[in-house]
Amino acid sequence: MSDVTRRLWPLLMLLGLGVLAALVAGCPKEPEVVAPIVEVVPPEEGRSQEPTGEPLKIGGIFAVTGPASALGEPEADTARMLEEQINAEGGIDGRPLQIIIRDTKGDETEGLAAVKELVDREEVLAIVGPSRSGTTLGIIETVEQAEVPLVSCAAASKITNPVKTWVFSTPQSDADAVTRIYGYLQDQDITRIAALTASSGYGIAGLEQLEEQAPDAGLEIVAKEEFADTDTDMTAQLTNIKGTDAQVVICWGIGPTPSLVAKNVAQLQMEIPLIMSHGVANARFIEGAGDAANGVILPAGRLIVAAQLPDDDPQKALLLDYAKQYEDAFGKPADTFGGHAWDAVMLVVEAMRAGATDRAAIRDYIEQTEGFAGIGGVFNFSADAHYGLNPEAFVMVEIVDGAWTLIE
């Protein structure tokens, strides 16, 4: 090889790889075309007028990129979609709504910086988000001091328990999910359960609730097993469970591991039902577990079974609308996380529509909100409850032939 070709080799290689990568990447699951959101809702004749005047500003802080982008991206998309819709319909009392979105990258420090900027420089009236519990806990002190209402899209119970004056949250809680599962098990006359939980924060919080609520529900946890988020085989844990007299396995985890658990349960031909947490209520779980997903039972928000709900369900029409609008705008199905942002934004917007146009008035209005039908459930806030949902926010769902199917 001549000296020149020798020197060019690495370059050629990289180039070749780049081309290969580009070809392979041509396929990804992400939507090919992201339609401009502007056209989501065509302005209706007559009713809509171009909103004028000083905009009503809401700050949105989401983990749009980074490790929690699966949460933050649909949340930010939903917030932008709502902003467009509301302004296309004439804004709020003729004034335009402005949602200023900042990316926390899932990072506490970035989240804090974004809050300070939004509060001091942009002078927003309220903040929706952040996506993650850690980021939310990191900014609580700041928003309390600045006296800005915060409606978080993160689920940790610490966010609203004990109650903080300015902080609310929209996602359904682990505790309510466990209550719902236990109610279902009582109906089935099941008394002995096995817990298989992730050793991550999510799994630990789930296990705590499972243990705390078991005695009151008349249930006995006869086996407790754990797995790490990086584990690839859970047959050892499940074999141990198989050796007990447990009547049901409850698995608490997120990410790919619950799919593996479902596969391992099928592999071991276990005859007892497998119950999962609401954390797997997304299409990727079914895709990952394949046929083994069938028969898995879980509590889930109503969004994934919206079409199957009875017509008198207060959320049904809203859920179907949101799912359609989201899919039309972004080319992918709506999910729970986007729903958290919908609820957070609309709680603030409702307050503004009712005439609350300063920070304190918005806070007071949200705290008095009752019977607000959102995506995550029907919200009832009060001075002692800044988490507005109850176990009724969940329905029990079974996976049948690879599709979510409402039980009951």
Added chain:
Amino acid sequence: MTLAEQIWQFFLSGLTTGGTYALIALGFSLVYNATGVINFAQGEFVMLGGMITAASMTAWGLPLWSAALIGIAGTTLVGIALDRAAIRPARGASIVVLIIITVGASIFIRGVAGIIWGPDERVVPAFSGEAPIGIFGANITPQSLWVLGATLVTAIAMWLTFEYTVIGKAMRACAINPQAARLCGIELSRMISWSLALAAAIGAIAGIVLAPITMTQYNVGTMLGLKGFCAAMLGGLGNGLGAIAGGLLLGVLEALGAGLISSQYKDAIAFVVLIAVLLVRPSGILGGRRGGEE
């Protein structure tokens, strides 16, 4: 289920996981033999094999077999590129520097994979269905047999290569005495290139047979690489048979530890055993080969 049946199930489950560790360990051994370098990008080869296969299936709707071939070919290219772009320019640097280069390369490959394919896990269908196979009361999936079969075939192929082909003998010669090998007309840098290409191909095979069991994601390489490295250490670095024994042993230990002692400390149990083995028999791991001079 009796205790004996349970232990039998742990053992079989452990063999499956161990089979992949063994394949990854083989890759470590191969590169170590030819270069004295511990290639920490080996785990990324495993990830690339699975990801390229999964991506070409979804991108072009290819059947599994051709997608798997693309996966192996693509990963091998990355292995060669790693050599040309990163290892070769640093020729003459010490082994430690080369090892650090592979660490950097692994971070780079993982990052690029994350950008190209995004954070979602991807699915590769099982090669021959998912109906569990019962063996004396324990169940394994057909894919487990594929993993163990791939390990066996790869190990035999490697042995044949080293024993009977010119290129294999040349690699061994480089490992035994680089100076003498060079005097016989063997170009060391070509051997390094070959060993990286082969290691990449073996890593890709591991990633492809494993993907149907565990799914694959841009960041699975780190943990798998670490486990494969442990397996190679356990068996004795640079020893092909040792890599396989180490891999299977590590997998079985993990499963037994998770099943019999505590699932919470599964990884810890495996690592404690590793440390214990290294304390008793460090010579097989560090003293077996020359240092970095070449």
